[in-house]
Amino acid sequence: MAQSLHLLAPPSPSPSPSPRLLRPRLPSLPHHQQLLRRQICRASAAPPPAPDLGPVVLASENGISSSAAAAAAIDVDAVTEAELKENGFRSTRRTKLVCTIGPATCGAEQLEALAVGGMNVARINMCHGTQDWHRRVIRQVRRLNEEKGFAVAVMMDTEGSEIHMGDLGGAASAKAEDGEIWTFSVRAFNSPLPDRTIHVNYDGFAEDVRVGDDLIVDGGMVQFEVIEKIGPDVKCRCTDPGLLLPRANITFWRDGSLVRERNAMLPTISSKDWLDIDFGIAEGVDFIAVSFVKSAEVVNHLKSYIAARCRDSDISVVAKIESIDSLKNLEEIIRASDGAMVARGDLGAQIPLEQVPSAQQKIVKMCRQLNKPVIVASQLLESMIEYPTPTRAEVADVSEAVRQRADALMLSGESAMGQYPEKALTVLRSVSLRIERWWREEKRYEAMELSDIASSFSDKISEEICNSAAKMANNLGVDALFVYTKTGHMASLLSRCRPDCPIFAFTTSTSVRRRLNLQWGLIPFRLSFSDDMESNLNRTFALLKARGMIQSGDLVIALSDMLQSIQVMNVP
Numbered sequence: 001m002a003q004s005l006h007l008l009a010p011p012s013p014s015p016s017p018s019p020r021l022l023r024p025r026l027p028s029l030p031h032h033q034q035l036l037r038r039q040i041c042r043a044s045a046a047p048p049p050a051p052d053l054g055p056v057v058l059a060s061e062n063g064i065s066s067s068a069a070a071a072a073a074i075d076v077d078a079v080t081e082a083e084l085k086e087n088g089f090r091s092t093r094r095t096k097l098v099c100t101i102g103p104a105t106c107g108a109e110q111l112e113a114l115a116v117g118g119m120n121v122a123r124i125n126m127c128h129g130t131q132d133w134h135r136r137v138i139r140q141v142r143r144l145n146e147e148k149g150f151a152v153a154v155m156m157d158t159e160g161s162e163i164h165m166g167d168l169g170g171a172a173s174a175k176a177e178d179g180e181i182w183t184f185s186v187r188a189f190n191s192p193l194p195d196r197t198i199h200v201n202y203d204g205f206a207e208d209v210r211v212g213d214d215l216i217v218d219g220g221m222v223q224f225e226v227i228e229k230i231g232p233d234v235k236c237r238c239t240d241p242g243l244l245l246p247r248a249n250i251t252f253w254r255d256g257s258l259v260r261e262r263n264a265m266l267p268t269i270s271s272k273d274w275l276d277i278d279f280g281i282a283e284g285v286d287f288i289a290v291s292f293v294k295s296a297e298v299v300n301h302l303k304s305y306i307a308a309r310c311r312d313s314d315i316s317v318v319a320k321i322e323s324i325d326s327l328k329n330l331e332e333i334i335r336a337s338d339g340a341m342v343a344r345g346d347l348g349a350q351i352p353l354e355q356v357p358s359a360q361q362k363i364v365k366m367c368r369q370l371n372k373p374v375i376v377a378s379q380l381l382e383s384m385i386e387y388p389t390p391t392r393a394e395v396a397d398v399s400e401a402v403r404q405r406a407d408a409l410m411l412s413g414e415s416a417m418g419q420y421p422e423k424a425l426t427v428l429r430s431v432s433l434r435i436e437r438w439w440r441e442e443k444r445y446e447a448m449e450l451s452d453i454a455s456s457f458s459d460k461i462s463e464e465i466c467n468s469a470a471k472m473a474n475n476l477g478v479d480a481l482f483v484y485t486k487t488g489h490m491a492s493l494l495s496r497c498r499p500d501c502p503i504f505a506f507t508t509s510t511s512v513r514r515r516l517n518l519q520w521g522l523i524p525f526r527l528s529f530s531d532d533m534e535s536n537l538n539r540t541f542a543l544l545k546a547r548g549m550i551q552s553g554d555l556v557i558a559l560s561d562m563l564q565s566i567q568v569m570n571v572p
């Protein structure tokens, strides 16, 4: 029995009055194949034949591959499916996990291990490696998705116009000891580099620094004091020893404050970044994260560039909040972007460290208000680069980000070049699960008053529906929210409410599904569906029951952005 509420809204852009199943992007097929396809569609609406069809596509046993099978299929993340079966869907993980891919994790097996371990998004950092290297990683991730049923999205992170060191002549790292004299130079060297010499990428470096300035490497991992300038070379004494890593970034400080004049004049998106962005568009990445964003203008600029370059694919732009300017213009930047990252590494080199936690909290809150996914990044499990267990303080840091209900947590060096990438991911996963459960059971989280964000009356209806549905779901203790959404918007509005139950988001497009994978609490499925909710629901229930992912009697609230409707029902 279903109880339903339909809000008759102004028609959405392309409603089809016909109750036919939609069959998007199916080529016209010979008559016998069309017949076959119709049979598959019908079969899937009836109570299920329940063979174990493997992790990806139902109906593959018919021997009809790709598009024909896809019409009858439901694609779900193989890992999520296993988690759902094992733990029941109340206890699926809500916090999403991003892993930076580097030398430690770029192989097929290592990528698969991360995907199995719960990686939702693979991040590649264009500060490091060549386009060929990154291309291999992106294609490997895509191949894994296709062959093994994952839905791992790819995020490309731009280098930005930061000042950073060269690549240490091929060495993996170099140790700087207390009191040692090192030369930082803008000269181009042949490798191997002379001893204790560092190349700096910014030509104005030797002019800009002054004797007495502090050079802070990698957000404070190593520090130097400038003692002498000789043409292109700057002699520095190590004042805080540590490990220098290739292409580590450098900031310089004078009289206790960051020297920004020059740096601030560099463009946010450099000419190299534009080449990388073209590369990302060509390779079809899902997200582009822009480093050192200073204003909304650059985000708008990039978004219109992407819109002009790829009409059918939609790449989300994530603003990295890692500079003083980005904090000053925070709200306009977040409004302009499709998401944000609290990039604590560089942020902690630009503002006093003790201000980073409050900045994090403010960014996370603002993103939730404005309905933009937010990633908390850098040093969450830094010690796990070298050690197999995290420090207690790191676990507390991870749990704080989970408690703030950030959409996603990110691994950087831990997964890019650490000794224990999979273990680090396991720690993020288990801490997230534990803290989420604890806060749910204790109802410890503060309910957040969500302000209105809709810009049209139709959006306003969607927003009200989602707010009400989330509240109903909590009050009725339903097992799951189901949302049928073409663009993903209604799924993200539900996620914004952070309801107690998981949200099954059904969408017709593979790329929307991958992008939803970054958002809190969403379990994205790809499914072709129609405007006829009755048939959608019957089909979905049959498909999910056949795979053991839901059971008769489960209580569900279903929403759709075509009809702008809410229905409450038990799974038959």
Ligand SMILES: Nc1ncnc2c1ncn2[C@@H]1O[C@H](COP(=O)(O)OP(=O)(O)OP(=O)(O)O)[C@@H](O)[C@H]1O
Binding pocket: 100, 101, 102, 103, 125, 127, 128, 129, 157, 245, 246, 247, 248, 249, 291, 345, 346, 412, 413, 414, 416, 417
């Ligand atoms: N593709 C890569 N090739 C080689 N090393 C990499 C690669 N990606 C990351 N790393 C290593 O992992 C470390 C941490 O990665 P991360 O992406 O956080 O970089 P970062 O240099 O700190 O810059 P950002 O501020 O952009 O995050 C890097 O400093 C680098 O040593």
Ligand SMILES: CC(=O)C(=O)O
Binding pocket: 291, 320, 322, 342, 343, 344, 345, 346, 347, 377, 378, 412
């Ligand atoms: C992730 C990143 O860019 C930072 O923390 O600086």
Ligand SMILES: [K+]
Binding pocket: 125, 126, 127, 157, 158, 159, 160, 291
């Ligand atoms: K970067």
Ligand SMILES: [Mg+2]
Binding pocket: 291, 322, 343, 345, 346
């Ligand atoms: Mg950074």
